[in-house]
Amino acid sequence: MNNRLHQAFASKQNLLNMYFTAGYPSLHDTLPLAKSLVEAGADILEIGMPFSDPLADGPVIQHSSAVALANGMNLPVLFEQLRELRAAVPETPVLLMGYLNPVLQFGMEKFLQKAAEVGVDGLILPDLPLDEYDEQYHALFQQYGLKAVFLITPQTSEERIRRLDALSDAFLYLVSGPGTTGGTTLPDLQAQEQYFGRIAGMNLKTPRLIGFGIADKAGFDRACSHAEGAIIGSALIRALEDAEDAPATAGRFVRGIKS
């Protein structure tokens, strides 16, 4: 089963996956931001479904989520926006990232059906337990042609990485180090190199993107030397915080990374 994600990984190198929170900075920025990011060279769009209690996110995405919710973002609104978005950027893979509770309240099958219908390619649901995915939802994801992206951290055991690799049909999201998204402390580079090297040496079937704490061109280039590409989120959101023209700022941000 092929989709835009597979095509992107098959045809491109050094993929840039740009995360942004749906409905931020204002409710109807989702579409213009997506267009601007893609025009500037983003290879994958990861759109955050805002949640009141985003446990794996640092202050920047917590804030953008709270603003987006206050702006009136919710799943029915987002699905309407995604329909237009898909028409505007027909080739670019689109992922939805978010926490399980809003998805469960919407209804998992209804959510998958809607996501497939509006042209979403894959999902990142960090608090969906692997066992529950495997036993209850894997077949349903496949039925709707949606790819599940799993996270790996420096503490994930080899056995578990092998299991995630076997279950994955998209890419593995390598969390660069300990901490929530948008970390500002400098990483332990030596430990990080060792970790990336260890994963690279495992001969996994699934491609990898590195995320968490990647904020600029240097970070992106370094990630690309260890994996198929990288994910940037908080640094973009930070740039959008005071932006007068959010789409233009987003475009400049991506050109700065991809130049």
Add this chain to the structure above:
Amino acid sequence: MTPTTTSYQQPSARGYYGEFGGAFIPEMLYPNVEELRTRYLDILADPGFQAELQLLLRDYVGRPTPLFEAKRLSARYGTRIFLKREDLCHTGAHKINNTVGQILLAQRLGKKRIIAETGAGQHGVATATVCALMGLPCVVYMGAVDMERQAPNVARMRLLGAEVRRAESGSQTLKDATNEAIRDWIANPVDTHYIIGSVVGPHPYPDLVARLQAVISEEMRAQLLEKTGTELPDYVVACVGGGSNAAGAFYHFLDEPSVRLIAVEAAGHGVDSGHSAATSVLGTPGIIHGSRTLLMQDEHGQITEPYSLSAGLDYPGIGPLHAHLGASGRAEFIAITDDEALAAVSELSRLEGIIPALETAHALAALGQLGAGPDDVVVVNLSGRGDKDLETYLKNMDKLL
């Protein structure tokens, strides 16, 4: 969704009580939680651990706590009321039963740093206390609003050497303090143990905390036998925020169907007022802090802000054990308003010379709604003392006098 449990005490292998529980956690937390899950039962069962725990519970915490027959209160309600005096524990509440156990567990897991969340501050104080005792660094997350409401407990934690960090997100109360503690654990995945303060969070925490608090009902049974000739009362009454004191008070009665279990929640300004923390009434199934349970949320699954005058009860969820006890009908839930709780503070103070914590006062305020008769034995878990709430009581003197 997963196999149901045969006993109310024991969750399934994946931590489910009926349809509630589990471990809905991001990968960053998985190794920590998995380490705890695979080791906690063996550590708790280890004779060396038990010897050390029992010694500390006796000589440091001051257990067993008395079971006091409250005769004037009994006369007031026309039934036989006993108070389980958890307020006499070191640090003034039941919370230390759990922290003493978890600090010994943390040592056996080789952890060098302790984090905790706190609402009313009692769990934070109890954690700071055992960290001082064991010489481990301690960081306690507390909502900015709670730091104002419970200033004396902030001072106590600092005096005990703990660092108190303000949680500024969301409603700036217990939910947000818990979020921040979890984020700290994500950032410190190797050397840190998270001492969660209630029967909430991902499996195995609800079971771990329930087992450590179960000493309350274990003692009750022996004390009731001595005082009434039978181990089983007719009612056990406890307040529920997350539900740790209730879990401890109910634990050894869970599989005794003749004992009515009464869980008392905070109605705040009233269950239908929009300012309430009565999760069993207002909550629907969902996921909070890694557990599938009842929680207060809007139609889109966003967690809503609970309200109670009491900082220990304004949690938008309840432990999965309690959600199951409610759904199965094993426990009955009663909601008590701020004003009813304040009246109960005054009543116990004047009738028995005991100033209860505001949380505990919710349980006391339910006494009039039990329908207990003169031959019935009612045990109220007196989970904490009121010293920390004096400022709140002073501000509400008109409702107390």
